[in-house]
Amino acid sequence: MPDAVLRVRRIGKSFGPARVLQDVSLDLKAGEILAVVGENGAGKSTLMKILAGIHDDYDGAIELSGAAVRFAGVRDAERRGIAIIHQELNLVPGLSVAENIYLGREPMRFGVIVDRTSLFKAAQKLLAELGIRIDPLSRVGRLRIGEQQLVEIAKAISVGARILIMDEPTSALSPGETETLFAIVRRLASEGVAVIYISHRMDEIMALADQVMVLRDGRHVLTAPIGDLSRERIIAAMVGREVTSTRQAHQAKAGTPALSVTDLGLDVMTRRGRKRVIDGVSFSVAPGEIFGIGGLLGSGRTEILETIFGASEGQSHGAIAIAGQPVEISSPHKARELGLAFVPEDRKLKGLVLADTISDNIALPSFARLSRFGVRRLAREESAATRQIRNLAIACRSHAQASSTLSGGNQQKIVLGKWLETAPRILLLDEPTRGIDVGAKQEIHDLIIALAQEGLAVVVVSSELPELLHLSDRILVMSEGRPQGIVGREAASEEAIMHLAARGHRDATTALPEGEPV
Structure with a gap:
């Protein structure tokens, strides 16, 4: 040439x-x-x-x-x-x-x-x-x-x-x-x-x-x-193979939602004073449902999950109920006690201790259960790690391998595994496949779907519209911190999502009732 x-x-x-x-x-x-x-x-x-x-x-x-x-x-x-x-x-x-x-x-x-x-x-x-x-x-x-x-x-x-x-x-x-x-x-x-x-x-x-x-x-x-x-x-x-996946819509059962959020809001302090970054957010998620949250960067998607999990920086307001019971979630520790798990957007900064082993990371949120009188029981930690390595098909040499040496997809599986070890009822996922390859992404998708089929209520934030459309039974669309509508699976399309996401405050009308298609 x-x-x-x-x-x-x-x-x-x-x-x-x-x-x-x-x-x-x-x-x-x-x-x-x-x-x-x-x-x-x-x-x-x-x-x-x-x-x-x-x-x-x-x-x-x-x-x-x-x-x-x-x-x-x-x-x-x-x-x-x-x-x-x-x-x-x-x-x-x-x-x-x-x-x-x-x-x-x-x-x-x-x-x-x-x-x-x-x-x-x-x-x-x-x-x-x-x-x-x-x-x-x-x-x-x-x-x-x-x-x-x-x-x-x-x-x-x-x-x-x-x-x-x-x-x-x-x-x-x-x-x-x-x-x-x-x-x-x-x-x-x-x-x-x-x-x-x-x-x-x-x-x-x-x-x-x-x-x-x-x-x-x-x-x-x-x-x-x-x-x-x-x-x-x-x-x-x-x-090296054909990759296919199917996703059947969840048929919500009548009864008490696993998670309900009513008029959720969050105020944070900026250089220019107090700013409301999310306002008037309401939705519910049934057991076994995958509920998506979409919107452009800065629309408040991540802040919703952090506020629900008690991990937001700022003053929150609104009401949260788990299995129909009102709860106050003041910290991630309290959220974990209530059966919530949160996989953050940045796995390297917030999801893992990269220098620690797979076993150390998986045991971290379950330390109280795995230890005795504050003393680590390594055999129990290793057993938990081995269980998650097997269940999630984490590609590694052993549970003692440093997390930093694994691929992005396997690191993400460790973050999922450490929270699944807590046996949650509600799983919050922020950009669950960011920065991982197609094969690993498909494995994560299949895992999320399988967890929902086992009865977990899943809330997933993603900036990739094909991913959001593939996984979600319903999608809440956010713009500039406010809800613009909830789109049902049959009516959901990239055009419908982007139309709502781009409306902004000046063009926004009253948010659609939950479950109403666009």
């Missing part, structure tokens, strides 16, 4: 005895968007880290515009025109947007003083060119996660990259921010920038990619133009 800006030939990589890449090759042309997909553990991130100069110990060869290269580090790769945007953000919260974008490359006066005026103007110009509406003087730590992701993208683009590697760039973005990102990627491609795009979201791949490359178990199994591929063929190549 004489027009290839990047050629990779027979790349291999091992970590100790484990071979994670074997004979992987690819060609990338200027202006091409190449989607690289595969299950967790397929070798995607390792390959990208080699291309970005993070790993320099590997087999095989890399060529840039026909010249052989071997990077000495990330800075070396950047100088040669390769930039990477990691899924885990790499920003300094205490610095401004402009300072983060040009960190280590600040314009100087007299060689010793940062030229803050030039710094601000350069950041302002770059953000405007990219269509990112963020104040360059804003502190990064005060931005939403989605806004921080856009800053990370601007930072990578500011180095003048000819090849841009993007690892799950939309994992924390709202639909509007995702469209902004897509517009940026397409414009960069039109200007000759080659883009390697890693994503687990099939909709994004089908909409954005020119070519798709599939890795499985560290080996290349498929590269083809997007026009020659179907969603089903890509998934089959990723997992």
Whole structure:
């Protein structure tokens, strides 16, 4: 390929005895968007880290515009025109947007003083060119996660990259921010920038990619133009089998709901004073029902779950009943006593102690039951861990393995397992499949459905509309902290959900009665 800006030939990589890449090759042309997909553990991130100069110990060869290269580090790769945007953000919260974008490359006066005026103007110009509406003087730590992701993208683009590697760039973005990102990627491609795009979201791949490359178990199994591929063929190549799942609607039984929420609200303190982030939220969930909550980023979805679980920061109001009995939930400890379990959105920050073992993590919320007089009983903890490893098919060497060494999908299973060990009656799930591959996502979906069939009441928040539509019997749609309607399964569609989610306060009418289809 004489027009290839990047050629990779027979790349291999091992970590100790484990071979994670074997004979992987690819060609990338200027202006091409190449989607690289595969299950967790397929070798995607390792390959990208080699291309970005993070790993320099590997087999095989890399060529840039026909010249052989071997990077000495990330800075070396950047100088040669390769930039990477990691899924885990790499920003300094205490610095401004402009300072983060040009960190280590600040314009100087007299060689010793940062030229803050030039710094601000350069950041302002770059953000405007990219269509990112963020104040360059804003502190990064005060931005939403989605806004921080856009800053990370601007930072990578500011180095003048000819090849841009993007690892799950939309994992924390709202639909509007995702469209902004897509517009940026397409414009960069039109200007000759080659883009390697890693994503687990099939909709994004089908909409954005020119070519798709599939890795499985560290080996290349498929590269083809997007026009020659179907969603089903890509998934089959990723997992080595056809993936299918059916979901029957729950037939709610007459009787007492497992969970009822009436006029739930939450006020938090901001720099500008008290702000109501959720207001007037009411719904009920029957035993065995999967109740979805949808809406755009910042609509109050997560805050609903945190408030129900007693984990919100702020002043809550409204009424909560469990099995028909009014309850006061002042803390997660109280929620756990009442039979609630909560799987948070960020498993690494809030769901797991990554340095601890699988056994330690699974035992954590059940310590009082598993211990005796405050003394750990390791045999009981190991038994609990072994039970959840078996029930959830967690892929690991043993219960003593560090949680940090597992794939994202298996880490998510540990978070689910530790709460299932408490034998909950109500399961609250916030983005239960964020950042995990198609195969693991299907396993989580099947598990959620099976738990509902066993009688658990499940409340699930998801920013992925196909997931929400697949799992949910009914969906509450939120916008700017207020309920816009509850959509029944038969009437639910992406168009119906987005129509309600985009209404906002000024357009909102009285929320639809619970269970009334849109």
